[in-house]
Amino acid sequence: xxxxxxxxxxxxxxxxxxxxxxxxxxxxxxxxxxxxxxxxxxxxxxxxxxxxxxxxxxxxxxxxxxxxxxxxxxxxxxxxxxxxxxxxxxxxxxxxxxxxxxxxxxxxxxxxxxxxxxxxxxxxxxxxxxxxxxxxxxxxxxxxxxxxxxxxxxxxxxxxxxxxxxxxxxxxxxxxxxxxxxxxxxxxxxxxxxxxxxxxxxxxxxxxxxxxxxxxxxxxxxxxxxxxxxxxxxxxxxxxxxxxxxxxxxxxxxxxxxxxxxxxxxxxxxxxxxxxxxxxxxxxxxxxxxxxxxxxxxxxxxxxxxxxxxxxxxxxxxxxxxxxxxxxxxxxxxxxxxxxxxxxxxxxxxxxxxxxxxxxxxxxxxxxxxxxxxxxxxxxxxxxxxxxxxxxxxxxxxxxxxxxxxxxxxxxxxxxxxxxxxxxxxxxxxxxxxxxxxxxxxxxxxxxxxxxxxxxxxxxxxxxxxxxxxxxxxxxxxxxxxxxxxxxxxxxxxxxxxxxxxxxxxxxxxxxxxxxxxxxxxxxxxxxxxxxxxxxxxxxxxxxxxxxxxxxxxxxxxxxxxxxxxxxxxxxxxxxxxxxxxxxxxxxxxxxxxxxxxxxxxxxxxxxxxxxxxxxx
Numbered sequence: 001x002x003x004x005x006x007x008x009x010x011x012x013x014x015x016x017x018x019x020x021x022x023x024x025x026x027x028x029x030x031x032x033x034x035x036x037x038x039x040x041x042x043x044x045x046x047x048x049x050x051x052x053x054x055x056x057x058x059x060x061x062x063x064x065x066x067x068x069x070x071x072x073x074x075x076x077x078x079x080x081x082x083x084x085x086x087x088x089x090x091x092x093x094x095x096x097x098x099x100x101x102x103x104x105x106x107x108x109x110x111x112x113x114x115x116x117x118x119x120x121x122x123x124x125x126x127x128x129x130x131x132x133x134x135x136x137x138x139x140x141x142x143x144x145x146x147x148x149x150x151x152x153x154x155x156x157x158x159x160x161x162x163x164x165x166x167x168x169x170x171x172x173x174x175x176x177x178x179x180x181x182x183x184x185x186x187x188x189x190x191x192x193x194x195x196x197x198x199x200x201x202x203x204x205x206x207x208x209x210x211x212x213x214x215x216x217x218x219x220x221x222x223x224x225x226x227x228x229x230x231x232x233x234x235x236x237x238x239x240x241x242x243x244x245x246x247x248x249x250x251x252x253x254x255x256x257x258x259x260x261x262x263x264x265x266x267x268x269x270x271x272x273x274x275x276x277x278x279x280x281x282x283x284x285x286x287x288x289x290x291x292x293x294x295x296x297x298x299x300x301x302x303x304x305x306x307x308x309x310x311x312x313x314x315x316x317x318x319x320x321x322x323x324x325x326x327x328x329x330x331x332x333x334x335x336x337x338x339x340x341x342x343x344x345x346x347x348x349x350x351x352x353x354x355x356x357x358x359x360x361x362x363x364x365x366x367x368x369x370x371x372x373x374x375x376x377x378x379x380x381x382x383x384x385x386x387x388x389x390x391x392x393x394x395x396x397x398x399x400x401x402x403x404x405x406x407x408x409x410x411x412x413x414x415x416x417x418x419x420x421x422x423x424x425x426x427x428x429x430x431x432x433x434x435x436x437x438x439x440x441x442x443x444x445x446x447x448x449x450x451x452x453x454x455x456x457x458x459x460x461x462x463x464x465x466x467x468x469x470x471x472x473x474x475x476x477x478x479x480x481x482x483x484x485x486x487x488x489x490x491x492x493x494x495x496x497x498x499x500x501x502x503x504x505x506x507x508x509x510x511x512x513x514x515x516x517x518x519x520x521x522x523x524x525x526x527x528x529x530x531x532x533x534x535x536x537x538x539x540x541x542x543x544x545x546x547x548x549x550x551x552x553x554x555x556x557x558x559x560x561x562x563x564x565x566x567x568x569x570x571x572x573x574x575x576x577x578x579x580x581x582x583x584x585x586x587x588x589x590x591x592x593x594x595x596x597x598x599x600x601x602x603x604x605x606x607x608x609x610x611x612x613x614x615x616x617x
Contacts, residue, residue, distance in 0.1 A: 005301030020213040021356075021382050022320040023133070024311065027075075027146055028218070029224040030340070031326035033059075033351045034297055044236050044298045047305030048353070051322060055355025055520040056399050057364045062421060063371050066328040066340040066403030068224075069095045071371065075325070076128045078390040079118040079376030080476060081413050088433050093415065099152045104133045118389040126389040129375050130156035135216040136384050143203050144219035145541050146197035150334050157208070162199050164192040167221040169580065170228060175273070179268035180229035188303065193220045197303035201483065213382075218307065220300045220535045223275045223330070225339070226268060227292025228531055229299040237294050245333035246450060247427040248280075253454040255439035256334070257417060258416040262338040280336065282560040290297065290332050321381055325371060326350040335451070343419045343428045343441075348412045354399065356381060365402035368410045368423065369395060391476065400547050408491035411476045420472045422493050426451065439467065442497075454522055 023455045035045045037052035060088030064074045065081050070092035074081060077099075083090025094105040102113040118126040127135060134140045134156055141159035150163055168177075171190050175181045183459070200218050207214040222229060250259055261279075263272070270276075272285035281289075304324075331337040331346045340347045350371065372392035379386040380394045400404060412419045416438075419428040424446050430438040442456035442465060457460050471493070492500050 004285070010491075013603060018544075019319060020138075022207075022213050022316060023138075023215045023378060023382070024307075024320050025129075025146075025217040025378075026322065026324040027072070027144075027219040028324065028326050028351070029145060029219070029221045030298075030328070031223060031297065031324075031351060032328045032329040032346060034293070034330075035225075035301075038351060042237075042241065043294065045301040047308060048302045048351075051304075051308065051355055052353050052362075052364075054357075054362055055322065055353050056360060056362070056402055057396075058352040058354075058369050059350035059364055059366045060371045060396075061349045061350050061371065062412055063326075063328040063350050064412055065341045066342065067095045068327055069097045069188065071327040072615055073097055073099060073116050073152075074333060075327070075371050075374055076130070076153070077116070077118050077126065077386070078129065078372060078392055079126075080372055080391045080411065083413075083416075085435050089115075090362070098149055100125075100146070101152075123386050124547050128153050128389055129378065130215055130217060132379070132384065132387065134158055137212065137213040139207055139210050139212050139376075140217075141203050141207065141214065142217045142219075143200045144193075145221050146217045146219045151437075159203070162203075163219075164195050164221075167192055167214060167224060168226055168228075170226075175228075175268045177226075177267075179226050179265060179271065179289060181226065182234050183228065183230040183314060184602055186230045188230060190301070191222075191299075193222050193229075193300055193303050196220060197306050200307045204307070204310055204314060204316065208316060210349065211614050222300045223293045223296035225264060226321050227289065227296050229292075229296045232411045233295040233302075236298055237291055239287065239291055242291050242294070244286055244290070245331075246285060246350045248286075248333045248336055249444070249452075250335055251441075251452050251454050253441075253457060255430060255441050255454070257439055258342055258344065258428065258441055259335070260341060262336065264339040264341070273492060281333065286333050289338075293332060319516065320355075320357070321378070323378070324353040325369075325374065326352075343412065343414055343415060343417045343426075345421070345426055345443075345445065347414075348419065348421070354395065356399065362397045363402040365398055365406075367398055367402070367404070367406035368421065369398070369407070370410045375611065405490040408493075409471060409476075411472075418472055420468060422468075425464075425468060425493060427456070427465070427472065429469065429472060440469075441467065461495075464493070464495055465495040465497075467499060468495055494601060500566065 010527065033045055034040050035052070037045070037049040037057060053568050063071045065071045069592045070081065074092050079091070081090060081092040087171075088107075088109045089105060089111050093111055094103070096103060096105075097111055097116055100114060100117055103111050103579070105111055107439060114125075120126050130140045130142070132503045133276060136215045139159055140157050142157050142161040142163070144163055145167070146161075146163075147595060150161070154161060169191055170176050170178070170181055171180055171186050175381070176425060183190060189198055196218070200216070203216060207216060214497045217533055272282040276281045308317070308322075311320060328340050329345070329349050329351070330340055330345050331342070331344070334346055335342075335344060337344070337347075350420070352369065352374075354377070373391075373395050375392050376386045376392050376394040377399075378384075379390075380396045386394075397404060398484070409420050412421070416432060417428050417430045419426065421427075426443045426445060427440070428442075432438055440456045441454040441462065443451040444455060445451070456465055494500065
């Protein structure tokens with residue numbers, strides 16, 4: 001059996017019967033996929049590119065929240081952000097959210113103690129990722145920025161947490177609170193990330209001496225603002241070749257809720273504007289900031305290279321899993337926005353690289369994945385039973401086969417905006433603090449990859465918006481046909497709102513649409529295929545009968561119903577297989593509002609799917 005075809009069971013067995021893997025868990029602050037390995041030809045990132053050449057690079061990875069503290073809590077707990085109806089805030093809300101302590105966010109709303117700590121099924125605090133590894137006998141240590149708040153989760157580290165307190169270090173007098181610094185004649189360790197590099201190298205040497213498996217979390221703060229680093233990294237880029245954003249304007253018909261006045265950047269002084277209203281940066285100043293972002297990215301890449309070289313020198317490289325991830329994306333003038341805290345793709349998309357020595361072939365995958373998937377992935381790779389509270393999906397099947405079909409959608413949110421991203425679309429809905437609907441935005445990234453025009457309110461997109469809104473409301477756990485958390489079933493949303501699912505029975509066959517692409521609509525207690533190819537009728541509440549009259553067109557029909565009030569509950573499933581009249585029965589259903597999913601399949605072709613809501617009385 002080759003390394004590329006090692007099965008999941010063999011991975012677990014190897015992890016238990018042989019020497020356990022170490023884990024090097026590398027977090028990079030504010031890094032969007034601005035690496036040469038992600039197709040950014042102008043970037044100088046040789047060390048991360050080399051790592052990508054050895055591991056699996058995820059081309060379409062997304063964070064759950066585009067702000068530092070909240071995103072990191074989501075990753076470390078393996079849980080997703082949420083907000084309960086009627087509450088002003090929810091889980092993983094702000095940049096300085098705490099794991100267990102209460103905190104007042106920037107709007108003045110209190111995040112109560114414990115809101116950001118998921119619970120076990122028994123109601124106890126769930127373990128964070130490092131705590132779980134510690135409980136399983138690993139030496140755990142944190143160096144640099146892992147949690148946003150320095151003293152969060154202190155008990156998870158048996159070798160402590162070491163971090164440079166102030167990320168805004170200036171070495172040139174008079175530069176304080178500037179948005180960038182060109183560090184003339186400054187060594188790497190004149191800045192926090194250079195110190196973090198040195199501390200990480202010392203930590204690796206110490207951890208090797210302990211002769212136990214380790215989990216080393218290593219966090220670099222650049223390219224976070226301010227863009228301060230030694231001059232040599234600035235000199236690696238020709239300023240005259242640095243391009244400004246192609247879309248330095250708000251999208252047409254963009255909701256005001258999707259935009260901000262880049263408050264993070266405005267916290268620095270000596271900004272240079274091109275207009276009296278200070279709504280646009282001067283082009284040359286903007287070019288300098290982009291130059292600084294590139295320089296800081298190369299600075300961090302160099303620091304990471306030094307750590308990886310030490311890992312190799314110590315003889316640890318071949319037994320250490322390396323995970324590199326950015327906590328969220330970043331905007332460099334696109335949409336006339338700077339920094340993050342918005343629902344546009346550039347704020348949500350992140351780099352993610354996983355290298356498991358000797359197990360998987362190097363590859364790139366375009367599958368949709370999420371940062372919340374990291375926790376269960378590491379559990380499976382090292383043979384640790386994953387906690388039941390996890391809300392991500394192990395990526396081990398993708399590491400085995402990077403080209404396999406995967407999730408049909410991923411989910412992100414920022415404060416009062418909830419986003420679903422499919423292969424083609426980025427759809428967001430905004431509400432106010434009292435849960436009233438405010439606005440929506442929709443971008444077709446196939447036709448409009450720069451997200452320059454919101455098409456949510458166009459009449460011709462009404463059916464598409466309805467479908468995406470239903471998927472967003474159902475949520476990550478029940479959206480269309482995700483299957484279970486261990487084996488997501490892919491789907492695509494078409495421009496007319498139809499959902500299709502590739503043939504999961506005969507994967508060797510190419511994905512083809514039904515010739516007629518039938519759409520499904522709901523009328524009272526009847527779901528009707530508009531072109532009359534099949535009709536499904538619902539009977540009475542006490543004995544709900546499903547009947548499909550489809551001639552010989554559909555060989556398989558499945559219907560799922562799940563309570564709208566609590567879509568996390570197990571779905572009620574009725575499966576009908578046959579050639580003529582197909583009948584399924586559900587005895588004594590509970591009255592109330594339900595999400596339904598109807599799947600129809602013709603032999604050797606795709607499933608066609610419709611989701612919606614129905615009321616049982």
